[in-house]
Amino acid sequence: MSNTYVTDITHYLDATGELAEMPGEARQLASFLALLIDAATQAFPARDYNTRIRCRAAACTGSIRASVASEDSEILWECPRCGHHGIIRKWQGTKWDQTRQEGLVG
Numbered sequence: 001m002s003n004t005y006v007t008d009i010t011h012y013l014d015a016t017g018e019l020a021e022m023p024g025e026a027r028q029l030a031s032f033l034a035l036l037i038d039a040a041t042q043a044f045p046a047r048d049y050n051t052r053i054r055c056r057a058a059a060c061t062g063s064i065r066a067s068v069a070s071e072d073s074e075i076l077w078e079c080p081r082c083g084h085h086g087i088i089r090k091w092q093g094t095k096w097d098q099t100r101q102e103g104l105v106g
């Protein structure tokens with residue numbers, strides 16, 4: 001029932017790298033993706049990491065698991081409970097990218 005949800009986080013950002021102004025539903029999705037990037041890259045390199053972020057699917061109480069194999073990889077995420085899953089691209093260098101600890105902060 002669920003297709004892979006492919007998202008490019010840069011589509012949701014404004015020129016300063018913050019979440020852009022957008023309608024409520026899009027903004028909720030963007031916030032969800034930002035949280036996932038933050039959690040997955042904190043655990044980098046992550047493999048089936050439990051982010052403890054609540055699944056977006058209606059009435060699902062699962063928490064999302066995320067994998068990111070390398071700095072060039074997409075972030076893969078999945079809800080083990082309902083199967084909602086997706087891919088996040090272009091997360092590298094965003095403000096939620098916790099892998100860039102050397103130098104570039106701020």
Ligand SMILES: [Zn+2]
Pocket residue numbers: 055056057060061062079080081082083084
């Ligand atoms: Zn779910």
